[in-house]
Amino acid sequence: MYILKTEHSFDSAHFLAGYAGKCANIHGHRWRVEIEVQAEALVASGQLDGMVVDFGDLKRDLKTAVDHLDHALIIEQGTMREQTLQCIKEDGFAVIEFPFRPTAENFAAHFYRTMAGLGYEVKRATVYETPTNSAVYEESGVR
Ligand SMILES: Nc1nc2c(c(=O)[nH]1)N=C([C@H](O)[C@H](O)COP(=O)(O)OP(=O)(O)OP(=O)(O)O)CN2
Ligand SMILES: [Zn+2]
Numbered sequence: 001m002y003i004l005k006t007e008h009s010f011d012s013a014h015f016l017a018g019y020a021g022k023c024a025n026i027h028g029h030r031w032r033v034e035i036e037v038q039a040e041a042l043v044a045s046g047q048l049d050g051m052v053v054d055f056g057d058l059k060r061d062l063k064t065a066v067d068h069l070d071h072a073l074i075i076e077q078g079t080m081r082e083q084t085l086q087c088i089k090e091d092g093f094a095v096i097e098f099p100f101r102p103t104a105e106n107f108a109a110h111f112y113r114t115m116a117g118l119g120y121e122v123k124r125a126t127v128y129e130t131p132t133n134s135a136v137y138e139e140s141g142v143r
Contacts, residue, residue: 002042002052003123007034008062010070014102017079026073031104032128033111035062037120053120065114072096104129108137 009032016023039052048054072094075085089095100106104127112125128134 001038001040003036003038004052004055004058005034005036006055006059006062007032008059008066009033010066012069012072012074012096014074015079016101016103017076029129031069031107032134033062033066033107034124034126034128035111035115035120036123036125037115038123039121058120061115061118061120062111065111069096074098074102076101104133104135105137108135112137112139 009030011028011030013026013028015026018024035058037053037058042050042052073088074096075098077097077099085095098106098110100110108125108127111127112122115125116122124136124138126134126136
């Protein structure tokens with residue numbers, strides 16, 4: 001089995017609605033996203049001879065998946081009053097809403113599925129919320 005890994009980071013703000021502690025307040029992280037893709041065999045001819053996929057393509061696609069989250073306020077849908085949200089947006093701030101709580105675990109699953117949806121055979125997605133805290137998402141079984 002061959003496994004390739006690449007990573008990309010984004011800097012954004014979030015909060016955990018309903019969390020009893022400091023993370024309920026708006027705060028920022030540099031999220032580091034690692035994606036691992038796998039293959040049993042390498043491509044055997046042409047441009048991709050000897051590769052699983054081209055690192056250039058993998059890096060580009062992960063960057064696209066990650067970059068639109070950079071320098072934004074990421075919130076879980078329904079956790080901020082409509083009026084507040086409207087004011088923040090009218091004042092020109094970038095707000096991105098997700099149907100899930102913006103935890104490292106949920107982001108790991110989000111990036112796994114995003115990259116799998118692009119056709120990659122994803123082995124694992126890892127999201128670091130801090131340099132020492134990370135969450136991994138994998139799916140078991142044959143794809
Ligand atoms: N399992 C998870 N637990 C927590 C998550 C998460 O995504 N998954 N997220 C948070 C908060 O986002 C919080 O920002 C993390 O805070 P903390 O662990 O306290 O990290 P710090 O580096 O800020 O800790 P210090 O002790 O202040 O250095 C909470 N839990
Ligand atoms: Zn946080």
